């Protein structure tokens with residue numbers, strides 16, 4: 702396993718997250734579904750080590766967390782792609798070479814010297830992924846990575862995520878897009894008011910959800 706969590710708990714005023722167990726294998730895509738406010742972002746931040754849990758623990762390899770709108774520096778596309786590597790202590794020239802290669806993979810090599818803030822939303826999403834992948838993480842933690850994208854750009858991101866998983870990386874993907882969950886996910890975790898109420902293989906949970914709350918959510922009847 703490249704990511705494991707046990708007995709995770711965290712309390713905010715009026716909200717308590719409780720995830721007894723979570724495990725991610727290399728090459729696996731875990732989709733986290735749940736209504737707005739159910740704790741998806743909080744779980745991702747705990748898994749990333751950005752929030753300390755109140756109880757329980759998280760263990761695993763190198764993780765990169767991408768928030769819904771990843772911040773980009775007011776620098777070139779290439780500088781942004783190399784930024785994570787510089788933070789990891791990679792020398793500047795080497796970092797730029799590796800970043801160039803990642804930009805090529807995401808189809809942005811022609812824009813390497815453009816200011817990042819001039820990119821379209823779809824290009825910015827791919828740049829954020831290139832920057833994340835450049836540090837060779839074992840686990841990608843993604844918070845609604847295609848929420849602001851049109852279907853064509855969303856599809857390009859999905860292709861990159863599938864490729865990352867095929868390379869052996871683990872992916873935890875919080876999404877509101879049920880079609881995307883079915884297309885990309887192997888395993889599914891459903892959160893409701895901070896509680897992990899159902900988990901299982903994506904196909905099985907979609908075909909026959911066991912918990913009435915998951916059933917209602919998948920029927921589109923739970924919108925809060």
Ligand SMILES: Nc1ncnc2c1ncn2[C@@H]1O[C@H](COP(=O)(O)OP(=O)(O)OP(=O)(O)O)[C@@H](O)[C@H]1O
Pocket residue numbers: 713714716735736737738739740741742743744
């Ligand atoms: N730093 C914080 N301090 C206090 N409460 C917080 C904090 N972060 C999140 N919360 C609360 O925790 C609950 C879960 O929020 P979270 O953002 O994890 O949900 P979510 O499932 O990601 O929602 P959405 O789908 O809308 O992004 C919410 O009630 C939120 O208001």
